[in-house]
Amino acid sequence: MISTQTMNTFKTIVGEENVITSSAGRLVYSYDATPNFQSMPDAVIAPRNTEEVSQIVTVCREQKIPIVPRGSGTNLAAGTVPSEGGIVLLFKHMNHILEIDEENLTVTVQPGVVTLDMIKAVEQKGLFYPPDPSSMKISTIGGNINENSGGLRGLKYGVTRDYVMALQAVLPNGDIIRTGGKLAKDVAGYDLTRLLVGSEGTLAIITEATLKLIPMPETKQTMLALYNSMDAAAKSVSEIIAAKIIPATLEFLDRPTLIAVEDFAQIGLPTDVEAVLLIEQDGPPEIVARDMEKMAEICTREQAVSVQIAATEAEALALTTARRAALSALARLKPTTILEDATVPRSEIVNMVKAINEIAEKHNVRIATFGHAGDGNLHPTCPTDARDHDEMERVEAAFADIFSKAIELGGTITGEHGVGMMKAPYLEWKMGPEGIAIMKAIKHSFDPDNIMNPGKMFAKETRKRVVVTQ
Amino acid sequence: MISTQTMNTFKTIVGEENVITSSAGRLVYSYDATPNFQSMPDAVIAPRNTEEVSQIVTVCREQKIPIVPRGSGTNLAAGTVPSEGGIVLLFKHMNHILEIDEENLTVTVQPGVVTLDMIKAVEQKGLFYPPDPSSMKISTIGGNINENSGGLRGLKYGVTRDYVMALQAVLPNGDIIRTGGKLAKDVAGYDLTRLLVGSEGTLAIITEATLKLIPMPETKQTMLALYNSMDAAAKSVSEIIAAKIIPATLEFLDRPTLIAVEDFAQIGLPTDVEAVLLIEQDGPPEIVARDMEKMAEICTREQAVSVQIAATEAEALALTTARRAALSALARLKPTTILEDATVPRSEIVNMVKAINEIAEKHNVRIATFGHAGDGNLHPTCPTDARDHDEMERVEAAFADIFSKAIELGGTITGEHGVGMMKAPYLEWKMGPEGIAIMKAIKHSFDPDNIMNPGKMFAKETRKRVVVTQ
Incomplete structure (x- = not known):
């Protein structure tokens, strides 16, 4: 009180x-x-x-x-x-774009600016801010920075962290600090900028940020490839990378997701295939055309049952909208939707998707999976009902198994959502007790009284890890 | 003892x-x-x-x-x-390349691996590790990570930090931790990976690193533009960026550097111009050709007295070798060479170079300047003699003025060399007492006994800052 x-x-x-x-x-x-x-x-x-x-x-x-x-x-x-x-x-009052610096290719914003508003503002100057979390229509830049948000373009362009150049922040003792600058290179002391990015409000309060921009890609093309097996889709992903192509977007949806999306969006997606890859490339027109052609060849060779390059912008938009609608579509199925973001090295996607399906079966829960195939960031999603305590226990057990498996495959418990309260009990599985100890020491060095977003990141008790056997 | x-x-x-x-x-x-x-x-x-x-x-x-x-x-x-x-x-025993993972585009190394050896090894697989510190022929990856080394490709490709995906490190209490993974996205807790990058051995000892690779650019072209004024060279840099071109390399050398380099390398460089831009672009052949043509046009329009695109690889190599030889060439002039790396936003390069020349005159010292025009990372270099105590005092005063001016222009005291002992007295000028206090708190949280590279980063006494007036 x-x-x-x-x-x-x-x-x-x-x-x-x-x-x-x-x-x-x-x-x-x-x-x-x-x-x-x-x-x-x-x-x-x-x-x-x-x-x-x-x-x-x-x-x-x-x-x-x-x-x-x-x-x-x-x-x-x-x-x-x-x-x-x-x-x-x-931060509803601190919601201004303070400057777009076209010479240094930066934008300086207050934390309350809505991500998409800022993206649109810089696009008007022919500049590009790549991180595109699915929530970008309503999320704020301050939230994105605190969570180190990802998005669909992570493989080629990186995540929020890769675009934060400078911060103003208020420390728990009330001190106001400035980190970084409009500088591609700055090694003056510890990298406080990137320590604060993704710190989930547990270390400081970000009050201003300068973000890196890049020139807007000249053009973009979109392609959909359909598969009768997850293996074939994953093999296509590997072969695209092996061909030294880094697409702007390389997303995948499994069949349950596809059915939900089509039911929701009614855009004529096939619902009788096992997996879909949504692929985008951006850049100079001749390179985009060349890459799209090569990728279409690869997908066809790897047993795609259909490969379709969007002929118009409207068609492309429909396809990407389908992917962006995945969560909304799945959320209609049951009263509660639990969306996770276990992440594995790209080479382990097939193994991870298989494991997710086996884990779902073992715990008798329904899980649809979609996500960023290019960067191994998967979104196993469970439509459930929070009032059904028995099912909720099984859901939780299933996700614990999923986290455990992701770590076993060299992955992590969260690729872009953050730890918060929800994944705090699992953080030690990834970092070990030694890693947790040093993170807690850092937290204490900033915030000895534990006033900054307490109860997040660090759990009172770590969950016991049961090694998954299938 | x-x-x-x-x-x-x-x-x-x-x-x-x-x-x-x-x-x-x-x-x-x-x-x-x-x-x-x-x-x-x-x-x-x-x-x-x-x-x-x-x-x-x-x-x-x-x-x-x-x-x-x-x-x-x-x-x-x-x-x-x-x-x-x-x-x-x-780390002479811990000098092995442990793995090149072509599927996930990573290389895992021990800290003692020589940078260029690793670069050559990954290039054999058609892969590219962009950070290229000038010392890369002899520097080690462990050193690069601890210093967050930069290089000539910072503008387009970033610095060492942007390529470190995972670390194994020994903490001051003897704990062995692993951070990150082969993961483009990972938000499980604080970003220990990037906190350790650039921490100059003051927080932990890095014993293994997994680095991100990208596909090798298909081709590269090199161009030299000569100018009778620094302003014209800087205007060309701005106009290139305004044209939405991000070249792989955008280096500049002033006349004193040029004279020293030509005297040393004898490759037919003109020594009667005021500034030279060395520009490289890499990527698909058609895009490189297009960008080079546009940049040549811009340089010519901005009063370059000569613009020369290297016709052969040997010619290109000679030009880049000239730039890479700058420090060696300047080092021949006097017994002692002090090379600094004050860095400013790109838009402030002209102002910074002018200020450097005025400061040199004021303190009666000789300073040649070259550096990374694309990312504002300048290398004002002073050939001097450590035995001449009077001159050394003037040199130190001149560099203090240079750091102060860089900060005034929104820059930093060090872009890629690190703080070490040499710049520790100036760190507070950049970070303020509040910034220093939180950095010291982080240091204490890792290393309460101060055994890890003591005496670096934090000075016993901060130098008094005299604001530069010209």
């Missing part, structure tokens, strides 16, 4: 209209996009500038009040649930 | 032949490539594997013995000088 006096201090800092304390107002921020996690904050505060953030943090530090910075709450790992109460920090 | 008993423990761990204690043997490791810094280690130890590194570290921790991990000592910031004695750790 926050005292009336402290609440008044907050109101003095940000203005009364920017402190929400009503039950209805707080309820809205008691959950994020993750099913089954909810907890009420004591207040919701919307600072107007970095100085106000610093003042709020200083008060919270003195009073040991938890702070949960929040973008649009599209988080899928319960990373923005105020699990220990305290305040939720909103 | 290390006790005989402890020295015997080291000998038991690594074998007697891998512990050097003779004066002559230790002398070799008392300095690195940085002028004017020297300090004797108590012993030089060459472990054979990670387990031995862990055992050595455990002994050092118990006895509070400083450890300085060292590659080939090509460091230019006194980062590998054993300034507080203790042991120098050599």
Whole structure:
């Protein structure tokens, strides 16, 4: 509980209209996009500038009040649930694009800018910001940075981390720091910029970011390849890379996902094949044409039953929309949808997909899988019902097996969603007790009072790992 | 001093032949490539594997013995000088390429592998490792990772950090951790991989690394453009970027550098122009041809007095060799050569070069400047004589002014060389006291006993900053 006096201090800092304390107002921020996690904050505060953030943090530090910075709450790992109460920090006022620097190819933004708004703004200058998380229509850049968001273009272009050049951040002691710069090269001390990227709000509050841009690719083409076996689809992926082609997008959908998507989007996708690859290449027209032709050849040689290059932009858009609709489509099947993002080296995709299907069968749960075949980032998705406790236990057991298998194959428990509360019990499986110990030491060095998004990343108890045998 | 008993423990761990204690043997490791810094280690130890590194570290921790991990000592910031004695750790036995994974496009190496050896090995598979520090013929990958080395291809391809996917490292408490994986996406906890990259051996000892590779560009072309003014050269750089071309290399040399290089290499470079741009583009032949033509047009339009595209590979090699010879050429002029790497946003290069020349005049020192125009990473270089104390004081004052000016222009004190001992007194100018405080907290969280490369990165005293006025 926050005292009336402290609440008044907050109101003095940000203005009364920017402190929400009503039950209805707080309820809205008691959950994020993750099913089954909810907890009420004591207040919701919307600072107007970095100085106000610093003042709020200083008060919270003195009073040991938890702070949960929040973008649009599209988080899928319960990373923005105020699990220990305290305040939720909103960035609705700090939502400006401060500068697009065409000479240095950078954009400087406040954390509350919506990702797609920024992408559109830089595209108007012929510039390109590649990270494209599926939530980009509503997610904020601040959220993307805190989660190190990925997207469909990870293989060729990398993830959010690869585009953050400089940050302004408020530390848990109220200090305001600036890291990096508009500099392709900067080795002045530890890489605080990239330590903060993906730190899930547990180390500092990001109040400004300068992001790297690249020239907009001149053109883009889209292709769909259908397969009667997952093996053939995966072999195509390997052969494309072996041919030294790095496509902009290399996505795959399994049959259950395909059926759900077609049912939802009605765009004439076939539902009688086992796997689909959605492939995009961008760049200069002659190179795109050459790569598309080669990739079509490879897919055909590797037993694709159909290979179709989109003839028009509208057709291409329909295909990519189909992929982007996968989660929404699967979410219609049952009241609760659990979407995971176990990730493996690209060479292990077939093994991982097979294991996922076997694990689903073993635990008697339904799992559809789609994801980024190019970078091994899979999204096994379980349509279920949170009210069915027996099924939920089986779902959880299945995902534990999936995480274990991913690690066994050289992978990780989360490729782009983050650890949050949901995967905290599994982090030790990936990092070992030594890795957890040093991460906790880093956390303590920033935030000795544990006020910054407490309860995330580090679990009170690590789950016991049962090695998967099939 | 290390006790005989402890020295015997080291000998038991690594074998007697891998512990050097003779004066002559230790002398070799008392300095690195940085002028004017020297300090004797108590012993030089060459472990054979990670387990031995862990055992050595455990002994050092118990006895509070400083450890300085060292590659080939090509460091230019006194980062590998054993300034507080203790042991120098050599990786001459841990110098194997463990795996080239053509399916996942990775190479896994031990830290002692020579950079160029690894580059050649992956090139044989048609793969490409872009970071190309000037020292790559003798530098090691371990050194590159600890320093986050850059090179000539930073603008288009990034630096070492952008290619490190996974590490094995020994922490100061002897724990062995693994970070990352063969994964384009991994957000399981804090980004320890990138925190260790560029940490200059002050946090952990890297014992294995998995690096990202990309397909080898199909072709490459090289061009030289000569200018009668620095402004015109810089304007060409801006216009090339404005035309949405990102060349693989975009280097510049000023007239003093040019004279020194031609005197050294005798390859027919003109010495009567004020600035030279060395431009390379790589990629598919048709795109390289198109980009080269456009860039030649831009340079000509921007008043280049001569634009010459290398007609043969031998000619191209001569041009790039000229640029790579800059430091060696300048080093012949006087007994001591001080090479710095102040870095500014690309848009500020003209201002920075002008400021460097004014600062040189003000302090009556000779400074030649060359560097990476594409990424704003400049190498103001001062041929001097360490025995001339009066001149050395003026040189130091000039470089302090240069660092200050770089920061004023939104830049940094070091783009690719690192902080080490040499730039430690200036780090606070870039990071502020708040930034230094959090970096020190991170250091303490890893290494509470300060045994890992002590005396580097953090200065006992920060230099007083005098704002440059011209």
